[in-house]
């Protein structure tokens with residue numbers, strides 16, 4: 032199994048390297064030469080900036096298990112949401128340390144040694160060459176645990192196709208369904224179209240969520256951060272998934288929105304959501320027949336207050 036993954040990694044590595052000469056690794060298509068330190072929208076050169084790594088116990092329970100999710104946070108981002116909850120990592124003016132692939136591989140192996148259930152690559156879309164290079168080293172040295180690709184879903188379809196057989200679990204955001212909202216809040220008018228085609232590719236590669244002893248080892252997990260006044264139009268994403276018979280994905284309608292980063296400049300974003308708003312869409316997803324829906328935290332708040 033890991034041998035097949037290693038062969039696949041070695042097969043696609045030259046392709047990812049080639050992309051950096053005129054970068055089209057994501058739909059921004061900046062066409063900068065990242066090998067010559069030209070920077071595109073993601074402000075990232077040849078190497079990956081790593082903002083931190085840890086055993087993370089705050090992810091969805093099928094990723095956490097007993098040992099935690101072995102999370103590696105890559106700095107900078109190719110999307111750029113004005114309400115980013117991780118803005119100190121994703122939109123920092125000050126660069127984070129650039130690590131060489133052997134250093135990232137060492138982190139992967141260290142997380143595995145500490146008991147991580149998986150390697151969770153957070154915001155990986157713009158640093159796929161260093162990631163795949165690291166995986167080649169780590170797999171050669173005994174990396175066994177599943178690889179989680181934790182993405183905004185603003186990836187290039189070609190990149191995703193190359194990850195077939197390498198990524199075990201896609202943990203994908205679904206943000207704005209309308210192009211005008213995606214343009215206004217993420218500067219990416221094509222986000223809905225790109226995300227939809229990418230979700231179909233991810234689902235074709237790994238299918239619905241699969242567990243062993245309640246821990247996910249393969250499949251598609253989707254996150255939708257419920258926005259104030261449902262600006263992300265979650266019901267339309269649910270409809271899209273239903274039309275494509277994706278009832279067995281793991282679905283997390285997240286209740287944790289709070290105004291971050293530049294959100295206070297937008298009146299409609301400068302608020303939080305209520306339990307009732309979350310419950311409405313959670314109930315809708317249940318009624319529509321989605322099998323694996325995260326329970327969220329709001330029920331606890333209701334019991335307490």
Ligand code: SF4
Nearest residue numbers: 054057060061071073
């Ligand atoms: S990965 Fe970065 S440089 Fe490459 S196209 Fe996307 S934003 Fe531009």
